[in-house]
Amino acid sequence: MTPSPLAPARFPELPVIDGVRFATAAAGVRYQGRDDVMLALLAPGSAVAGVFTRSATRAAPVLDCQNKIGLPADGGAAIVVNSGNANAFTGREGVVATEAITAAVADTLGLDPKRVFSSSTGVIGELLAYDRIVGCLPDLKHRLDPGAINSAAAAIMTTDTFAKGACAEIEIDGKTVRIAGMAKGSGMISPDMATMLAYIFTDAAVDQNTLQTMVGQLSDVTFNCITVDSDTSTSDSVLVAATGAAQVRVTQSHGVFRDALHAVMLDLAHQVVRDGEGASKFIEIAVLGAKSTKDAHTHAMSIANSPLVKTAVAGEDPNWGRVVMAIGKSGAVADRDLLTIRFGDILVAENGWVAPSYREDEAAAYMKGSNLRIAVDLGIGAHSATVWTCDLTHGYIEINADYRS
């Protein structure tokens, strides 16, 4: 698979996070000739926070994770992920598979099963051959390695065209704290109904409630602000683990930690958009001057999900009329005659009509870039929101229609 034209130049140098060890294996769940299982073992005392898809048809491992997050439990914890099969819409058998995998991991590593979190990503509606994963566990245990995060990021890929990693290193109270994460996803949902997963690790000590609150808030301004095709997966999950090994206790008031975690989550979220199915342009959409943050987000997502806006961007057409249309249809408050629209720094429209200074050739030249920004000032309030998306191209149709999944 050729990497997306929007892929970063290289996979980042991820630091070792004290208190986490990784191992990968080729279980042959669906793919051949590559690793498809990732195991992460977290040191005793680690906190694990998670946010998950709100889909009403979410997959068995997602429901299992949701039930376990925040339960009181001692000892270490583990995260086990397979690619190739999503174990979604598999009925009672799906629950059996999830329980078999998490129980076997707990057994192998001497953990409380309540502290084993699993994800599955890949095709939907097919039974997961969980025995293949269980069969790899002794080998995985044997090969646990603090430096194996890169292979872990590769093992969770499905139709991704590049592995996604991000990290941060900060000083708190004179001590170094590290954050490293990985994600997979080629849209909110990819052709096999595999979808977005992200795992982030830090050696800071963060108590469970603080971490969960922080991750929930930061997800709302990172992963929940990206869209490729408006289709929400049955498996989306973000897990953040804090091992505490850096001997630095982080609280809500530690802005520097929060900012660093925010940056890592945003970087991973952007990489998912940059690997959006068929994407040729990365688009930031900012809505300013809204009555509320919710209204700003609704307008921004309406623009980001509009097939007509996305195809116009693909065609390098500065079609601001379609932006006006998307604002109009969103259902949130707007006044047609107060809109100000900018493509990059170019003032396109104001006072309910095209701006007197607007030159179509200048805007058309801007649209040839790979990284674009569309900003709309509603002019009626003080709230704003920013979301990220990609364009809608023949590549999306090819991936999703031309080949049977």
Next chain:
Amino acid sequence: MTPSPLAPARFPELPVIDGVRFATAAAGVRYQGRDDVMLALLAPGSAVAGVFTRSATRAAPVLDCQNKIGLPADGGAAIVVNSGNANAFTGREGVVATEAITAAVADTLGLDPKRVFSSSTGVIGELLAYDRIVGCLPDLKHRLDPGAINSAAAAIMTTDTFAKGACAEIEIDGKTVRIAGMAKGSGMISPDMATMLAYIFTDAAVDQNTLQTMVGQLSDVTFNCITVDSDTSTSDSVLVAATGAAQVRVTQSHGVFRDALHAVMLDLAHQVVRDGEGASKFIEIAVLGAKSTKDAHTHAMSIANSPLVKTAVAGEDPNWGRVVMAIGKSGAVADRDLLTIRFGDILVAENGWVAPSYREDEAAAYMKGSNLRIAVDLGIGAHSATVWTCDLTHGYIEINADYRS
């Protein structure tokens, strides 16, 4: 332009509606070598009902029509429509253009300006050369003809690939009542931000309030149940005029009239979907067993607007997993394990997993048809909804991205 593969075999034989006369002209608003203005004159005493886009950025003529519908006024009425320019997002100048056109029509035909309804459809953000339309009015008045509805249906087309007409003839109290209508649209919105318009005429006598109520209710189960790309236009309008010339007074209790009007509106709505941009398949989506009609509609629209469902249909892939995904993301109530999914008569999934009788080759053969039905029984209530859409193909990308609009 090659007609859509889903177009009806021919334009129907529309009956003359006593009390309505039509004329068309080539004003050269944007297109050359074709008629682009349509005028309909309605006899004194005609009732005119209308439903319009709820877009917050709706066009000047839409706002003008909304203000006029239902106002007390005597005498005849008129509908004037131009194609090629939507007079949308044109600021104060847009209001001036609409007022100039409706005032000139009133003057030319001796009508109260409050009884002149106008629509404009075509490009957005460009000033409408209303003087060209005004200049045609004497000629249009001279050529008003009860039999010219076919040319009227052609004059309102923008990127449509075929003219759309539908009609009904019924007996009420031993007298014949006729309904004839036309529509334009190639999606909720077409490349130039031109969009859906429909005009329907009957010689029944229907009082204003009854007609408005009936048209509102019937729009909710016809035009408001179609989608091509989820993008709502700034100009969508449906006008229904009743001249009373058949000497038959229709009230809410006349089920036969209501049913006939419903059939005409549904026929026109289906034709708009059949002319959907790039469409190769016409898809009916039925959701049954819902907690409420609103929930059923939300689920059905979530399936109909899912790019992944629409590309799967384009690829003739019976990808029921994507239907499960669309149900899950819709936000309305559903229980994954109670879903029953059918493609045509083929039982695909039940009890939270693929049906034991399901054979992929059978479903794949079904998907090769041009007219498909996807039905989902939620199994949790007694309410249902049906919507209509088309697939998402390379044709859609070509129309909206490959060419500058």
